[in-house]
Amino acid sequence: MRSRVLLVLLCLALPAPLPAADSAPRKPCLPCEEEDKNAQRGYPVRGRILGVDPERQQVLVKHREIPGVMRAMTMVFNVDPAVLPALKRDQELLGRIEKRGKEWWLFNIRLLGAELR
Numbered sequence: 001m002r003s004r005v006l007l008v009l010l011c012l013a014l015p016a017p018l019p020a021a022d023s024a025p026r027k028p029c030l031p032c033e034e035e036d037k038n039a040q041r042g043y044p045v046r047g048r049i050l051g052v053d054p055e056r057q058q059v060l061v062k063h064r065e066i067p068g069v070m071r072a073m074t075m076v077f078n079v080d081p082a083v084l085p086a087l088k089r090d091q092e093l094l095g096r097i098e099k100r101g102k103e104w105w106l107f108n109i110r111l112l113g114a115e116l117r
Contacts, residue, residue, distance in 0.1 A: 041096070042098030042105075043069050045096065046094050047064060048093070049091045049093060051089060054084050057081045058076050058078055059076070059106065063075070077097060077104050093112060095107060095108050095110065096108045
């Protein structure tokens with residue numbers, strides 16, 4: 001019995017391992033299971049639509065800086081063709097961007113009112 005008490009006390013006296021510090025910036029895409037409907041991948045973005053190209057299923061967006069990912073810039077994003085009809089030049093948006101292969105995609109698009117310019 002005494003040896004068990006000593007073993008428990010010894011285990012309690014050992015230092016607990018510390019969680020690893022995340023010193024590296026996040027990768028452009030967080031891995032997740034496709035079946036997980038609540039999983040969020042990519043990065044939040046806010047910007048203004050400068051052009052819509054239905055043939056290529058792309059939008060040209062001038063977006064704000066995405067800290068740790070990219071500076072503020074104007075770039076082309078692929079989008080789901082089903083949302084293209086709702087997108088117009090000069091609309092402000094919130095969404096999520098994700099890099100798939102060599103291309104950037106824009107998802108979860110929420111259009112903002114003109115008062116939020």
